[in-house]
Amino acid sequence: MKPFDLSVYLVTDTRLCGARGVAETVRLAVAGGATLVQLRDSAAPIREILALAETLVAMLRPLGVPLLVNDRVDVAMAAGADGVHLGQTDMPASAARRLMGEDAIIGLSVGNPAEFAAARDDLHAVDYLGTGPFRATATKDDAGAAIGPAGIATVTALCRLPVVAIGGIDATCAGEAIRAGADGVAAVSAICAAGDPEAATRAIADAVRTARAAVHPAPTPD
Amino acid sequence: MKPFDLSVYLVTDTRLCGARGVAETVRLAVAGGATLVQLRDSAAPIREILALAETLVAMLRPLGVPLLVNDRVDVAMAAGADGVHLGQTDMPASAARRLMGEDAIIGLSVGNPAEFAAARDDLHAVDYLGTGPFRATATKDDAGAAIGPAGIATVTALCRLPVVAIGGIDATCAGEAIRAGADGVAAVSAICAAGDPEAATRAIADAVRTARAAVHPAPTPD
Numbered sequence: 001m002k003p004f005d006l007s008v009y010l011v012t013d014t015r016l017c018g019a020r021g022v023a024e025t026v027r028l029a030v031a032g033g034a035t036l037v038q039l040r041d042s043a044a045p046i047r048e049i050l051a052l053a054e055t056l057v058a059m060l061r062p063l064g065v066p067l068l069v070n071d072r073v074d075v076a077m078a079a080g081a082d083g084v085h086l087g088q089t090d091m092p093a094s095a096a097r098r099l100m101g102e103d104a105i106i107g108l109s110v111g112n113p114a115e116f117a118a119a120r121d122d123l124h125a126v127d128y129l130g131t132g133p134f135r136a137t138a139t140k141d142d143a144g145a146a147i148g149p150a151g152i153a154t155v156t157a158l159c160r161l162p163v164v165a166i167g168g169i170d171a172t173c174a175g176e177a178i179r180a181g182a183d184g185v186a187a188v189s190a191i192c193a194a195g196d197p198e199a200a201t202r203a204i205a206d207a208v209r210t211a212r213a214a215v216h217p218a219p220t221p222d
Numbered sequence: 223m224k225p226f227d228l229s230v231y232l233v234t235d236t237r238l239c240g241a242r243g244v245a246e247t248v249r250l251a252v253a254g255g256a257t258l259v260q261l262r263d264s265a266a267p268i269r270e271i272l273a274l275a276e277t278l279v280a281m282l283r284p285l286g287v288p289l290l291v292n293d294r295v296d297v298a299m300a301a302g303a304d305g306v307h308l309g310q311t312d313m314p315a316s317a318a319r320r321l322m323g324e325d326a327i328i329g330l331s332v333g334n335p336a337e338f339a340a341a342r343d344d345l346h347a348v349d350y351l352g353t354g355p356f357r358a359t360a361t362k363d364d365a366g367a368a369i370g371p372a373g374i375a376t377v378t379a380l381c382r383l384p385v386v387a388i389g390g391i392d393a394t395c396a397g398e399a400i401r402a403g404a405d406g407v408a409a410v411s412a413i414c415a416a417g418d419p420e421a422a423t424r425a426i427a428d429a430v431r432t433a434r435a436a437v438h439p440a441p442t443p444d
Contacts, residue, residue, distance in 0.1 A: 045311035046293065071268065074295035078317040089267035095300040 002082060004066050004105050005035040006128060006164040006184030008205045011070075014041045016192035023055050029191050030065055032201030035184070038085050038107075040070035053079035066105055073099055083107070085130060088115055097125035107164075111147060116158050123159065130186065131155045133167025134177055137189070149180035156181035171203035175211030184208065224304055226288050226327050227257040228350060228386040228406030230427045233292075236263045238414035245277050251413050252287050254423030257406070260307050260329075262292035275301035288327055295321055305329070307352060310337055319347035329386075333369060338380050345381065352408065353377045355389025356399055359411070371402035378403035393425035397433030406430065 010029045017025040026037055039056060041049055049072070056067050057080050066082035069075050073096045076084045083105030086093055093106050100106070110116050110129045119126070136146045146167065147154075156163045162184070165177035170190035177185050187204055194200035232251045239247040248259055261278060263271050271294070278289050279302050288304035291297050295318045298306045305327030308315055315328050322328070332338050332351045341348070358368045368389065369376075378385050384406070387399035392412035399407050409426055416422035 046313055047311045050313055050317065072296065074299070074313060074318075074321060077296070077321055078313060089269045091268050091272055091296060091300060095272065096296075099296060099299055 002066060002103055002105060004082075004127070006162055006186075007035045007208050008033050008201060009036045009038065009164050009166075009184050009186040010034040010191050010201070011038045011040050011166065011186050011188045013188050013192045014044060016189055018193075020197075022052055023059065025192055025197050026056055027059060028197040029201040030060065030063055032198035033205035034065065034191070034201050036066050036068070038068045038070055038186070039081075040085075040188075042071075046072070046075060050075050050078055053081055057081055068105060068107060076100070076104075083127070085109070088118065093119070093122040093125040110155060111144060112151065113154065113158065116155065123161070126161060128162045128164060128183075129155060129159075130166050131163050131182070132165055132169075132186075134165045134185075135168030135173060137168040149176055152177055152180040152182050169204075171200070171207045174204050174207040175214075178208055178211035179215055224288065224325055224327060226304075226349070228384055228408075229257045229430050230255050230423060231258045231260065231386050231388075231406050231408040232256040232413050232423070233260045233262050233388070233408050233410045235410050235414045236266060238411055240415075242419075244274055245281065247414055247419050248278055249281060250419040251423040252282065252285055254420035255427035256287065256413070256423050258288050258290070260290045260292055260408070261303075262307075262410075264293075268294070268297060272297050272300055275303055279303055290327060290329060298322070298326075305349070307331070310340065315341070315344040315347040332377060333366060334373065335376065335380065338377065345383070348383060350384045350386060350405075351377060351381075352388050353385050353404070354387055354391075354408075356387045356407075357390030357395060359390040371398055374399055374402040374404050391426070393422070393429045396426050396429040397436075400430055400433035401437055 012022050014022055039053055053075055060067050068083045068085050069081050070085050071090045073084050085107040087109045093108050096106055105127050107128045107130050108126045133146050152165050163182050164184045164186050165182040166186035169185045169187050174185045191197050191200050234244050236244055261275055275297055282289050290305045290307050291303050292307050293312045295306050307329040309331045315330050318328055327349050329350045329352050330348045355368050374387050385404050386406045386408050387404040388408035391407045391409050396407045413419050413422050
């Protein structure tokens with residue numbers, strides 16, 4: 001598996017990126033400290049999504065930032081992306097792993113113990129869990145009720161896979177998710193809909209860093 | 223490439239199959255003479271479509287009837303299906319060919335010379351064309367205006383790829399499509415919504431056979 005860093009995880013939303021466009025939003029977010037990007041667009045024709053994925057791979061590969069594609073294993077493979085993020089009703093992770101090989105990064109949405117139990121036979125094929133919604137969000141209409149810090153702590157306690165918190169996350173609550181045990185935070189509207197995506201990403205990255213320092217304080221001399 | 227026979231090509235429609243279900247409808251259609259099956263469902267969760275594809279592969283492989291999956295190269299590959307059928311805004315056929323390899327059957331929807339021209343750089347990766355809508359149809363809301371026999375003849379004249387006519391086809395007009403130059407006919411509602419899918423398929427197969435005999439009469443002794 002390729003190394004990856006869930007710290008500041010951008011999930012794109014084509015509509016929220018607006019006239020700035022997805023590619024430019026991604027560029028600004030990475031300049032602000034995004035460590036991983038997921039291309040998510042359930043509305044555009046696949047041919048457009050594939051072309052966008054190819055553009056993002058060309059931009060991100062030299063920067064060492066992995067690109068994942070939501071749901072579409074075939075688009076990820078055709079674009080040479082680094083992996084996929086799968087939901088509970090997408091292709092099972094084990095099937096995606098067989099198609100994509102050992103090097104792919106495969107994430108799975110697991111919001112609660114019931115979803116964890118449903119995915120148990122596939123967890124051997126999963127590299128990280130996406131867990132939420134952390135707060136109420138209008139970005140994804142099938143996201144369910146907010147689980148908050150307690151929900152993050154519940155999922156992180158279930159296994160040793162890294163967990164990225166998602167859902168309504170911005171700089172004001174990113175630290176709370178980290179302190180609850182998340183390895184990183186995924187943002188959608190807080191970055192895509194921001195007037196300044198670079199500054200918005202930097203604020204989230206700072207919040208993550210500050211929260212980590214509180215969880216794991218630097219050793220002090222005797 | 224695997225051999226395939228476009229003569230009587232079933233495209234599944236989960237809603238139209240109703241309580242009988244897709245798998246049972248496919249079983250009856252093949253008993254009635256369907257020569258190729260395309261699984262098409264743009265509404266169900268991918269996990270369900272993959273499971274259905276696996277069921278159909280297990281049923282059809284021993285019978286020598288290929289299964290194609292609409293749009294989703296990844297589902298086709300994960301299920302071990304024989305190929306995919308792609309639309310104009312799906313993944314380019316050349317990308318699908320790279321992922322699926324030389325043995326896969328890859329079909330492309332081309333309804334008119336403009337779509338043919340748009341696909342020209344990908345035709346090397348295409349095994350057959352799906353052309354229509356032959357008649358007005360309510361099954362596919364983005365299908366466009368009927369092209370009729372003249373439209374079939376226009377596309378068959380553009381290249382040597384085999385052509386399957388689609389859109390509003392039943393036993394009453396299947397022969398007309400064959401006489402216009404199609405190598406086969408694709409049916410959706412005429413089979414999926416039939417009270418007796420086996421008999422409905424047999425009627426279409428008979429119409430195709432009769433029309434072929436008229437186009438290519440058997441040699442008569444001197």
